[in-house]
Amino acid sequence: MPQPPRALTDFVAEATEILETLGRDVLTLDESRSGEVDPDLLNGIFRAAHSLKGLSAMFGLEQLSKLAHRVEDVLDALRLGKVPLDDALIDSLVESLEVLNALLAEAAHETTTPGLASRGEALAERLRVMGEGPVAAAVDVLDHIGLDPQIRAVFTEYEEHRLRENVKKGVQLYKVRAVFSLSDFDQRLNALNATLKPMGEVVSTLPSTQPGDESSIAFDLIFGSAVPATKIESTIAGAATVESLTRALAAPPPSAPAWPTPSAPVPLHPQTSAPQRGVLEQSLRSLSQTVRVDISRLDGLMNIVGELLLIRSNLQRLAETTKQPGVTVMPKAWGNELQREARALERKLDELQKGVLDARMVPLVQVFDKLARLMRRLVRESGKLVDFEVAGGDVELDKLIVEELSDPLMHLLRNALDHGVELPDSREAQGKARKAKIRLNARQQGNQVVIEVGDDGNGMDEARIRQVAIERGLVTAQQTYEMERRDLLNLVFLPGFSTRTDVSELSGRGVGLDVVKTNLARLSGLIDIDSRRRRGTTFVLTLPLTLAIIRALMVEASGRTYAVPLNSVLEIVSVRAADLQTIERREVIEVRDHTLPFIRLSRVFALPEKPMERYFVIIVGLAQQRFGLAVDSLLGQHDIVTKPLSGRLRDIPGISGATELGDRRAVLVLDVGALMEDLLRPQSAVI
Amino acid sequence: MSRFQEQLNRFFYDADEQVGPFLDLAPEIDASNLALPQETPEDFLAFSLEGEIYAVPISQVREILKVPPLTEVPRAAGNILGLMNVRGDMLPVYDLKRRLQLVDVAPVVRSAADVPRGARVVLVHDAQGDAGIFVDQIEGVVKLVLSRLEVAPNLGLERNCIAGLGRKGDALFILIDLGLALA
Numbered sequence: 047m048p049q050p051p052r053a054l055t056d057f058v059a060e061a062t063e064i065l066e067t068l069g070r071d072v073l074t075l076d077e078s079r080s081g082e083v084d085p086d087l088l089n090g091i092f093r094a095a096h097s098l099k100g101l102s103a104m105f106g107l108e109q110l111s112k113l114a115h116r117v118e119d120v121l122d123a124l125r126l127g128k129v130p131l132d133d134a135l136i137d138s139l140v141e142s143l144e145v146l147n148a149l150l151a152e153a154a155h156e157t158t159t160p161g162l163a164s165r166g167e168a169l170a171e172r173l174r175v176m177g178e179g180p181v182a183a184a185v186d187v188l189d190h191i192g193l194d195p196q197i198r199a200v201f202t203e204y205e206e207h208r209l210r211e212n213v214k215k216g217v218q219l220y221k222v223r224a225v226f227s228l229s230d231f232d233q234r235l236n237a238l239n240a241t242l243k244p245m246g247e248v249v250s251t252l253p254s255t256q257p258g259d260e261s262s263i264a265f266d267l268i269f270g271s272a273v274p275a276t277k278i279e280s281t282i283a284g285a286a287t288v289e290s291l292t293r294a295l296a297a298p299p300p301s302a303p304a305w306p307t308p309s310a311p312v313p314l315h316p317q318t319s320a321p322q323r324g325v326l327e328q329s330l331r332s333l334s335q336t337v338r339v340d341i342s343r344l345d346g347l348m349n350i351v352g353e354l355l356l357i358r359s360n361l362q363r364l365a366e367t368t369k370q371p372g373v374t375v376m377p378k379a380w381g382n383e384l385q386r387e388a389r390a391l392e393r394k395l396d397e398l399q400k401g402v403l404d405a406r407m408v409p410l411v412q413v414f415d416k417l418a419r420l421m422r423r424l425v426r427e428s429g430k431l432v433d434f435e436v437a438g439g440d441v442e443l444d445k446l447i448v449e450e451l452s453d454p455l456m457h458l459l460r461n462a463l464d465h466g467v468e469l470p471d472s473r474e475a476q477g478k479a480r481k482a483k484i485r486l487n488a489r490q491q492g493n494q495v496v497i498e499v500g501d502d503g504n505g506m507d508e509a510r511i512r513q514v515a516i517e518r519g520l521v522t523a524q525q526t527y528e529m530e531r532r533d534l535l536n537l538v539f540l541p542g543f544s545t546r547t548d549v550s551e552l553s554g555r556g557v558g559l560d561v562v563k564t565n566l567a568r569l570s571g572l573i574d575i576d577s578r579r580r581r582g583t584t585f586v587l588t589l590p591l592t593l594a595i596i597r598a599l600m601v602e603a604s605g606r607t608y609a610v611p612l613n614s615v616l617e618i619v620s621v622r623a624a625d626l627q628t629i630e631r632r633e634v635i636e637v638r639d640h641t642l643p644f645i646r647l648s649r650v651f652a653l654p655e656k657p658m659e660r661y662f663v664i665i666v667g668l669a670q671q672r673f674g675l676a677v678d679s680l681l682g683q684h685d686i687v688t689k690p691l692s693g694r695l696r697d698i699p700g701i702s703g704a705t706e707l708g709d710r711r712a713v714l715v716l717d718v719g720a721l722m723e724d725l726l727r728p729q730s731a732v733i
Numbered sequence: 734m735s736r737f738q739e740q741l742n743r744f745f746y747d748a749d750e751q752v753g754p755f756l757d758l759a760p761e762i763d764a765s766n767l768a769l770p771q772e773t774p775e776d777f778l779a780f781s782l783e784g785e786i787y788a789v790p791i792s793q794v795r796e797i798l799k800v801p802p803l804t805e806v807p808r809a810a811g812n813i814l815g816l817m818n819v820r821g822d823m824l825p826v827y828d829l830k831r832r833l834q835l836v837d838v839a840p841v842v843r844s845a846a847d848v849p850r851g852a853r854v855v856l857v858h859d860a861q862g863d864a865g866i867f868v869d870q871i872e873g874v875v876k877l878v879l880s881r882l883e884v885a886p887n888l889g890l891e892r893n894c895i896a897g898l899g900r901k902g903d904a905l906f907i908l909i910d911l912g913l914a915l916a
Contacts, residue, residue, distance in 0.1 A: 694813075698806065
């Protein structure tokens with residue numbers, strides 16, 4: 047497969063980052079809509095769209111650059127106050143970001159998705175119509191404030207707009223005149239700006255029309271502020287003079303709306319039709335494999351490498367001393383010294399390992415932002431009222447895990463919205479607030495990260511779960527009577543389980559919670575349910591901080607070595623062959639009054655078996671049941687680095703990867719849960 | 734070819750490379766050859782399996798390795814001999830003999846001790862990633878002209894993964910379609 051050119055990869059990485067920032071900013075924009083919109087935020091978004099346009103045009107990605115261009119135009123219009131910031135606009139922006147992401151994915155993989163191009167075109171057209179917007183109010187408030195026409199002539203369109211906004215707010219306009227020495231005017235101007243900023247808005251900075259003497263330069267800052275002139279003067283402490291610009295009675299002009307109420311709205315409402323949706327049902331994983339690393343972390347690594355080099359030269363010197371003729375080495379002293387170096391080496395290697403792992407960590411906010419964007423759309427489409435709360439985005443996880451997490455989390459959130467929370471009316475009838483809550487939060491707990499996806503909806507109905515599980519033949523009625531509530535709830539993780547009879551638009555696409563569980567298992571993570579009737583459901587995901595290095599138990603079966611990740615092992619017992627019993631000719635063992643299936647690893651893997659007197663049994667928990675996996679011997683614990691198997695071998699159930707031990711032979715890493723699950727499916731009769 | 738590459742090519746296009754008009758002036762070139770442009774032979778890596786000589790395009794070969802220790806992969810497809818560790822990459826090693834129906838039972842290879850001295854693993858790469866092929870002996874590199882390859886006769890084999898036959902003197906080289914052979 048030809049590697050994409052490096053420049054393209056760089057572009058994709060950069061564009062992805064821009065899109066991420068854009069997404070975040072648009073959400074902030076949406077939140078800040080009720081109050082005053084920070085012009086800096088708008089400008090930031092505008093600039094990001096602009097650079098995206100430029101970048102994609104440079105790479106000849108026409109569709110991408112065209113759409114980015116339209117987005118930029120609309121944002122420019124927004125920035126200049128030509129179009130109002132309303133739902134339709136935000137929706138279009140969010141949708142554009144999605145399409146831009148999809149287009150970028152196309153570019154990255156050099157593929158084309160049918161329908162995407164036309165969707166982009168349609169969106170671009172919609173944005174174009176929006177961007178033109180209704181023409182600004184005929185009455186220009188600026189005509190009323192008696193601004194020196196000479197000054198007004200030099201204002202840019204944007205500055206005029208800001209000025210108009212300020213006038214509309216009814217604040218005073220001042221001309222702040224500052225005279226600075228030519229030698230340090232830039233610093234002092236910045237300082238002045240910083241002082242003024244908290245009190246209002248510096249609309250424009252103009253070099254003064256009446257310059258000072260030869261060694262100094264004067265500036266007129268057009269400043270809008272609600273603070274009286276005297277107060278401003280005292281704050282800036284004589285750095286400049288303040289003069290009121292507006293007429294004495296600068297009462298806010300008759301509040302003619304700056305834009306006519308859109309009586310004939312532009313055809314833009316996001317009545318997203320079905321075919322359009324399909325395009326967006328894609329993974330939330332990022333396109334780029336890049337991790338941004340703080341330079342200080344790299345510096346730290348570099349330092350460690352430096353110290354390692356020092357140890358190497360020490361070792362070299364030690365080796366040399368033994369080789370020199372005529373020098374008798376005291377074996378004991380030499381050995382001690384060698385040991386000291388070995389210890390130093392070990393310490394430094396530990397630090398290096400830790401440093402490299404740190405560099406792989408990225409904050410969860412990367413995924414949370416994307417999820418928030420998606421949820422915003424889904425909530426609007428669902429007709430439910432939902433407050434989406436996100437917390438703990440600053441928790442850091444291995445980049446690999448963060449990427450793999452996005453799809454399971456998306457699924458859980460969709461479930462919460464679709465199956466969890468009720469419609470507003472139904473909530474009111476139950477005496478709950480009309481607006482439901484869906485929470486997504488993360489926190490670190492020791493070596494693990496706990497992520498919770500919760501809702502305050504109806505909770506899970508275990509009677510219904512039991513009924514469905516029996517209907518689908520997943521369990522027998524008899525079995526369910528012995529189950530506790532928790533076990534019943536866990537049935538939803540079985541493949542082929544879905545309680546909703548109708549296939550919903552949001553979450554019922556044939557994949558269920560079993561996929562979420564499998565994905566998590568691949569990350570050595572666990573999932574648990576806490577559900578209370580009428581109070582809501584919370585899914586609790588527990589994940590290791592990093593995937594790169596895990597602790598594993600090395601076991602041997604028929605002379606072959608396998609690695610079993612320790613986090614999947616509940617306990618290890620030793621049983622005598624004589625204590626084995628059979629039920630319907632299947633072997634079982636008894637562990638503390640519980641009867642567990644006894645499964646021989648050698649037999650599962652069709653390896654030649656030899657009779658043993660004693661077996662080591664690894665107890666593995668899987669949903670509501672426990673199993674004993676028998677191996678011939680235990681070889682101890684190791685820290686292992688799991689390498690994924692190449693494409694052709696990826697889909698063997700029960701094997702999650704391979705690792706190398708000292709002798710460089712590949713050792714398979716078992717995914718015991720998946721192995722058991724695979725064995726216990728009715729169709730497989732291996733045991 | 735990506736659009737990006739096209740742009741690069743266009744950018745680096747050099748008119749001097751068009752030598753067409755000058756060919757007429759060159760005395761050695763004989764007219765019949767000009768009409769049918771000479772096809773450059775391609776390099777193939779030849780190796781033997783159970784006494785027959787097979788070949789794969791050298792462009793698909795990454796390296797030739799001594800047989801490393803192999804780890805069996807339980808529950809994997811039957812033509813996978815095992816997993817090898819190549820500088821930290823865990824790659825599958827395939828047995829072609831069973832696929833080509835040269836033998837009925839795949840050889841058991843767990844380490845170099847199980848195989849004859851000449852045996853090697855040829856590391857190839859295709860769209861699905863890298864993989865090793867276990868071979869009895871490396872025969873060397875052979876140049877074959879693509880247009881002169883024969884189509885393999887129908888010998889009643891079920892799934893044919895033979896791309897064609899090449900001849901060089903008396904030797905017969907059986908070309909393997911790797912994508913099919915490793916499927």
